Amino acid sequence: MLDLTVNLSSLGFEAGLSEDEKELVFLRSRSAGLTVGGCAHAVFAYKLLRVLRKKVNAENGCAAEAHLCVGVVGGGLVGKQLATALLRAASLKPRHINISTRRPETLGEYSNMGVECYFDNIRLAKWADMLFLCVLPSQLAQVCADIGCHLSSGCLVYSFTSAVPLNRLAVLLDHSSVIKPQYEFVACDDVNRIWLLHNQVTAALQDEEVISASAPLSMNGGLFLDQRWVSAVLYSLLNMCTAQKLGSGKTLRLINGLFETNTFTYHSFVNSPSASDLNNPDDLFPWISLVDAQTKDTPLTDLVSRDKGLCKVKSNISVN
Secondary structure: OOOOOOOOHHHOHHHHOOHHHHOOOHHHHHHHHHHHHHHHHHHHHHHHHHHHHHHHHHHOOOOOOOOOOEEEEOOOHHHHHHHHHHHHOOOOOHHHEEEEOOOHHHOHHHHHHOOEEEOOHHHHHHHOOEEEEOOOHHHHHHHHHHHHHHOOOOOEEEEOOOOOOHHHHHHHHOOOOEEOOOEEEOOOOOHHHHHOOOOOHHHHOOOHHHHHHOOOOOOOOOEEEOOHHHHHHHHHHHHHHHHOOOOHHHHHHHHHHHOOOOOOOHHHHOOHHHHOOOOOOOOOOOOOOHHHHHHOOOHHHHHHHHOHHHHOOOOOOOOO
């Protein structure tokens, strides 16, 4: 049946707005951009960690299936969009993701896929290798109190809760392996067009123009991501190798291999006095606080700012 209302401007969202209200319409695209960009960067971080886990297991002669257990705290709009993006854009298997929310009965779509949905933040924290916080700021203190002492030292916590500063979040969790992307807004003529091209995040992440606009160090469409997010992700890769007792020589080879480069050296990650101690490729890198990586200057800070080509979000990173 022909829909006569299609493209009828009088029924559009902006038709009933006053002139003052129309000045705020850009907030729609800003919100969409934060959702799409946030999910794109989370998917990218997961893919890198997933691929590296597989390579580390191979180096250690481990025949077991290499996967990351991914937990999502919060089943609201952001939690569901992220879960969908991970399942579809990152090919995460349903059995490797759990969602904890106060109303698990509303997540039937995910339960039917094979995703375990329940309300038990402690259970989720004990199980997850990578934990995404998708809760309201008002809920964060209680969530952190629940899960803080149950996180393994190697669990990476990734926060979507923007109103709580990183240092405060780290204190609440008593955990240093925390990544919290920081976004800023810049003037841009394409701010409305790019982020409103698609209604769903998964569709947006299949669009080359949107993927290009989401590249961490060259975002466009009115959004900018603090480059220290990239440093934190790279240090999380380093920590994964250290946790698996992989020597510094093999660690550098694997991380360089992920980006098809020879850019990374000992001095890329560790300050010069300490790097001089890494003469033996079997020595481990020190454990790096991801909070420090996002709040202080590190050896990676300058490297990342000079070599932006390292950190483009690529949709074809293999996770098989």
